[in-house]
Amino acid sequence: MLLVSCTKKKKLELTLFYRCECERCADPTEFGSYMSATRCSRCSPDLEHLVSEDPLNSEANYTCEKCSNSQRASQIRTGNMTIANELKELNRAKLENLMGFLTQYEPILGPTNAHVVEIKYAVVMLLANRKPYVLENLTQEQLELKASLAEQ
Numbered sequence: 001m002l003l004v005s006c007t008k009k010k011k012l013e014l015t016l017f018y019r020c021e022c023e024r025c026a027d028p029t030e031f032g033s034y035m036s037a038t039r040c041s042r043c044s045p046d047l048e049h050l051v052s053e054d055p056l057n058s059e060a061n062y063t064c065e066k067c068s069n070s071q072r073a074s075q076i077r078t079g080n081m082t083i084a085n086e087l088k089e090l091n092r093a094k095l096e097n098l099m100g101f102l103t104q105y106e107p108i109l110g111p112t113n114a115h116v117v118e119i120k121y122a123v124v125m126l127l128a129n130r131k132p133y134v135l136e137n138l139t140q141e142q143l144e145l146k147a148s149l150a151e152q
Contacts, residue, residue, distance in 0.1 A: 021056055028052050035114040038076070039107070040064040047110060050076075083115050090119075095133065095142075098123045111152065120149045 024031050028051035037049035043066050050071055054060035063070045083105065091097050098119050106116050127146040128135040138146075 026056055028055050034110060034112045035117065037110060038062070038079070038113060039110045040067065040069050041108075042067050042069040049110060080115075083109075087115065087118065092122050092126065093130065095123065095126060098126065120152060124150050 028037075029049070030036060034049050034051070036055075037051045040046075040048040040050050043064060046066070048064055048066040050062040050064050050069065052060050052073070053063050059073050061070050061072055062076050087101075090101060101119050102116065102123075105113075109116050124146055127133050127142055128138060133142070
């Protein structure tokens, strides 16, 4: 399972009593991956991100890289927890459930957010690997979807 930075850091602190301060954890963009970022609602339809002002501080606000839009860390945490709980309940054996999640959340979170990437990976692994989505039963559209998500 992929985790957004704030969840990953909290898990490390609680289970291993370790506070990571490596370069990637200290970089608001996580070396340009934007795995913990969300899309800025004010800059839509542009793909601008809300990133932590201080990734090593779990209480730091998230601010847009382009405009003045800002969200409290608690709002971001609550949103991440809500989505993580939804992901726990999601039936990943059904393509329509996975695609429904992407349709709902990718426009809000962005294409490289950890939650979105986790579901894209689940789609790639489902198609051509599990019944009823075995290779010989896939449509051209499903094959193209698998290839497209695998390339992202």
